Amino acid sequence: MRPDDLAIDNCLKCSLCNTVCPVLAADPRYPGPKRLGPELERLRREGISTDTEWVEYCLGCHRCDLSCPNQVNVSEMIARAKATHRKPLIRGLRDWWFARPGLLGKLTTILPALSNFALAMKSARYLMSKIMQITPQRTFPKYTRPDLRSPAMTGKARQRVVFFPGCFIRYNRPELGRVVIDLLERNGFSVEVASSECCGVPASANGDAAVARSLARANVRAMAAQVDSGLRIVTACSSCGHMLKTAFGGILDGDKKFAGAAREIASSTFDLAELLMAQADAGELNTNFQPADLRLAYHAPCHQKSQGIGRPWYHLLRMIPGVTVEDMDAGCCGMSGTYGFKQEKYAVSMEIGEQLFASIRAAQPQMVATECATCQMQIEHGTDFKAIHPAEILLHAYDRQSDAE
Amino acid sequence: MESDRCDVVVVGEGIAGFTAAAAAAHRKMKVALVATGPGSIVNGPGWLKAQDILHASSAPELSEAIAFFCEMARRAGCPFAGDVSTAKYLPSLLGDFERVALAPLLLWNAEPRDGVATVIIGVQGLSSFDENFMAERLNEQSRSMNSNGTYAGRQISFARDMGTPVTPLRIAQLFDRDADFRKELICALRAVASGFQRIFVPGILGVDSSAEQIAEFSHEVGCPVCEIPTLPPSISGLRVFHRMESYLRNIGVELFRGFPVEKVELHDGVCTGVRVAAPGHAMNLRGQCVVLATGRHSASLLGGAYAVLDQEMRPLDSTGAVMARNLFIAGSLPHSTSNNGDAMRILAGYRAGNLAASTGGNHAA
Numbered sequence: 001m002r003p004d005d006l007a008i009d010n011c012l013k014c015s016l017c018n019t020v021c022p023v024l025a026a027d028p029r030y031p032g033p034k035r036l037g038p039e040l041e042r043l044r045r046e047g048i049s050t051d052t053e054w055v056e057y058c059l060g061c062h063r064c065d066l067s068c069p070n071q072v073n074v075s076e077m078i079a080r081a082k083a084t085h086r087k088p089l090i091r092g093l094r095d096w097w098f099a100r101p102g103l104l105g106k107l108t109t110i111l112p113a114l115s116n117f118a119l120a121m122k123s124a125r126y127l128m129s130k131i132m133q134i135t136p137q138r139t140f141p142k143y144t145r146p147d148l149r150s151p152a153m154t155g156k157a158r159q160r161v162v163f164f165p166g167c168f169i170r171y172n173r174p175e176l177g178r179v180v181i182d183l184l185e186r187n188g189f190s191v192e193v194a195s196s197e198c199c200g201v202p203a204s205a206n207g208d209a210a211v212a213r214s215l216a217r218a219n220v221r222a223m224a225a226q227v228d229s230g231l232r233i234v235t236a237c238s239s240c241g242h243m244l245k246t247a248f249g250g251i252l253d254g255d256k257k258f259a260g261a262a263r264e265i266a267s268s269t270f271d272l273a274e275l276l277m278a279q280a281d282a283g284e285l286n287t288n289f290q291p292a293d294l295r296l297a298y299h300a301p302c303h304q305k306s307q308g309i310g311r312p313w314y315h316l317l318r319m320i321p322g323v324t325v326e327d328m329d330a331g332c333c334g335m336s337g338t339y340g341f342k343q344e345k346y347a348v349s350m351e352i353g354e355q356l357f358a359s360i361r362a363a364q365p366q367m368v369a370t371e372c373a374t375c376q377m378q379i380e381h382g383t384d385f386k387a388i389h390p391a392e393i394l395l396h397a398y399d400r401q402s403d404a405e
Numbered sequence: 406m407e408s409d410r411c412d413v414v415v416v417g418e419g420i421a422g423f424t425a426a427a428a429a430a431h432r433k434m435k436v437a438l439v440a441t442g443p444g445s446i447v448n449g450p451g452w453l454k455a456q457d458i459l460h461a462s463s464a465p466e467l468s469e470a471i472a473f474f475c476e477m478a479r480r481a482g483c484p485f486a487g488d489v490s491t492a493k494y495l496p497s498l499l500g501d502f503e504r505v506a507l508a509p510l511l512l513w514n515a516e517p518r519d520g521v522a523t524v525i526i527g528v529q530g531l532s533s534f535d536e537n538f539m540a541e542r543l544n545e546q547s548r549s550m551n552s553n554g555t556y557a558g559r560q561i562s563f564a565r566d567m568g569t570p571v572t573p574l575r576i577a578q579l580f581d582r583d584a585d586f587r588k589e590l591i592c593a594l595r596a597v598a599s600g601f602q603r604i605f606v607p608g609i610l611g612v613d614s615s616a617e618q619i620a621e622f623s624h625e626v627g628c629p630v631c632e633i634p635t636l637p638p639s640i641s642g643l644r645v646f647h648r649m650e651s652y653l654r655n656i657g658v659e660l661f662r663g664f665p666v667e668k669v670e671l672h673d674g675v676c677t678g679v680r681v682a683a684p685g686h687a688m689n690l691r692g693q694c695v696v697l698a699t700g701r702h703s704a705s706l707l708g709g710a711y712a713v714l715d716q717e718m719r720p721l722d723s724t725g726a727v728m729a730r731n732l733f734i735a736g737s738l739p740h741s742t743s744n745n746g747d748a749m750r751i752l753a754g755y756r757a758g759n760l761a762a763s764t765g766g767n768h769a770a
């Protein structure tokens with residue numbers, strides 16, 4: 001992708017972006033990335049009003065960007081149009097919350113038991129669907145006390161890294177954060193947990209550019225010193241990784257104070273599997289895996305693909321003796337974070353996922369491995385299969401060893 | 406941060422890149438295929454023009470390369486028909502007849518036929534394809550070729566919302582996804598096919614569909630079905646691309662899609678790999694050898710430094726020295742003014758893939 005304004009002139013209207021758009025394939029009324037991106041962008045730049053509700057239906061999966069032979073940043077143009085689109089009041093209120101999972105996490109985890117009880121109540125979900133237009137079909141992830149802390153320094157660690165947990169790990173699954181830390185420590189890293197905020201993907205996805213920008217600034221402030229001292233940042237959520245690696249989607253580009261540091265963060269950020277794969281390539285991966293009799297289906301999240309790092313989890317999981325992994329390669333799951341929770345988008349979200357669901361049903365795995373939390377939710381919602389983060393499978397393979405070293 | 410996990414790095418997902426990757430993979434190499442986006446095959450019918458083949462027919466190994474390509478296509482579920490010595494006239498998207506030597510099977514039987522009545526199918530609301538225009542053009546063209554075959558246009562429609570406008574892509578995706586839609590289409594075709602011996606449809610029979618699926622469909626319709634190419638993205642070209650890409654993935658080729666190669670690493674006459682401009686930090690793909698199948702982009706990747714290739718398809722610098730002993734170029738030459746054509750792309754890809762494979766590799770599965 002060319003992250004500049006001239007990219008629009010690279011659009012030759014070949015429509016390849018349309019061939020890979022999950023929304024267009026699921027809903028014939030959707031104008032598609034070519035129309036909503038470069039075509040309308042030309043008019044928008046001339047000040048001609050082209051506001052359409054359809055921009056809200058872009059998943060932000062970046063598949064259009066990746067398919068473009070001329071590197072046009074199609075989805076970025078749609079995201080900008082989304083940020084200026086005016087929503088009806090109720091949806092605007094709902095999306096205000098959806099843009100702020102960090103704030104939501106902080107509030108719900110004051111009394112997590114009460115929040116979980118309330119969110120699971122049939123009547124509450126009915127009310128949320130009526131008042132907030134949040135689909136009653138889905139269940140919210142459970143919230144838990146945010147107790148992920150930096151572990152004590154271990155003596156034999158060779159390199160120190162910063163772990164960026166993201167909202168889901170921080171407020172919903174801190175134990176997954178501990179799995180990540182454990183995996184890193186077993187591979188010679190010592191870990192400190194970043195005192196970061198939400199990465200800002202939900203804010204961008206919900207058209208809240210101001211929040212995305214302020215979160216990006218807060219995250220730069222939180223991690224600039226660590227990155228400056230040469231530490232690498234590790235993410236285990238593909239959307240957080242995508243956001244950090246694209247220098248917060250370029251939203252700080254013109255920002256004198258923060259742009260440089262944002263780019264530093266981008267170049268220092270590694271997906272957990274990317275880092276472990278680099279260890280493997282250097283012959284330094286701890287490969288004391290106990291054999292496991294496990295048949296897995298792997299789904300690569302869109303924001304993993306958009307990082308351009310190949311398929312590191314697919315290869316790592318296959319290193320465990322006895323584990324077979326089938327890459328579903330069946331497109332987007334349709335969830336896209338908060339998108340699938342929106343009442344008006346629930347049907348299209350499920351229709352998009354149907355390709356993946358069908359592939360999983362055909363593969364009949366023992367479980368599905370995918371590193372994105374909302375992909376997991378969607379897979380478990382659309383099929384009868386359990387979906388977990390591949391880090392848990394990898395750690396489990398270590399765990400069974402008669403604790404080595 | 407990927408690395409030495411491959412023997413051969415192929416850059417470019419056009420016909421040359423696919424053929425090179427397949428040739429190397431067939432020789433048990435671990436292959437990585439890197440591309441910013443699909444090659445130009447997705448914009449056209451996916452066929453090989455006769456002029457390319459005849460122009461190149463004196464090239465050594467051409468038949469072998471074409472045979473290899475056809476075998477790859479057959480295994481990929483998008484078989485080609487034709488060969489290097491014969492040519493047929495097939496309808497183009499403008500309603501002309503083009504001389505074609507090799508084409509996807511679904512396009513191959515659309516040549517003018519004496520005494521055959523062909524129905525050309527339009528779809529209500531379909532943009533960029535007019536069945537009556539096509540019929541008129543083909544009638545005129547076939548008359549001028551002294552064929553007495555006839556063409557007539559018929560329109561079909563569907564009860565469901567097909568979008569506005571209806572695109573060949575939309576219909577092809579429904580064809581792939583929805584068994585009910587396929588049934589609906591079969592019924593609609595049957596209803597207009599009586600009295601005709603052949604059905605021509607625009608490129609709508611699936612983006613991912615295999616030859617077996619299409620054969621089964623055609624059987625259900627009860628009348629031979631051929632496709633006519635449509636505007637880009639041309640479904641018939643796109644289908645070849647999709648099938649070949651999945652085939653390569655299935656035989657173990659690792660695909661890196663979406664980001665450009667920003668540098669070819671050359672050190673002391675050896676190419677150590679390529680640097681891919683992924684977000685944040687570049688990804689270094691290292692390989693025992695590298696095949697650049699990026700057409701004219703190859704020159705800029707090498708700093709515009711090469712003008713010619715040696716016998717083994719390696720670029721030479723301005724002094725005539727080999728730039729890297731393990732770097733091969735497949736595709737158009739930078740300073741050539743003619744379009745080298747698909748036949749040469751296949752040949753160059755085949756040769757480069759084989760040369761790369763014989764240069765070694767130690768990561769084979």
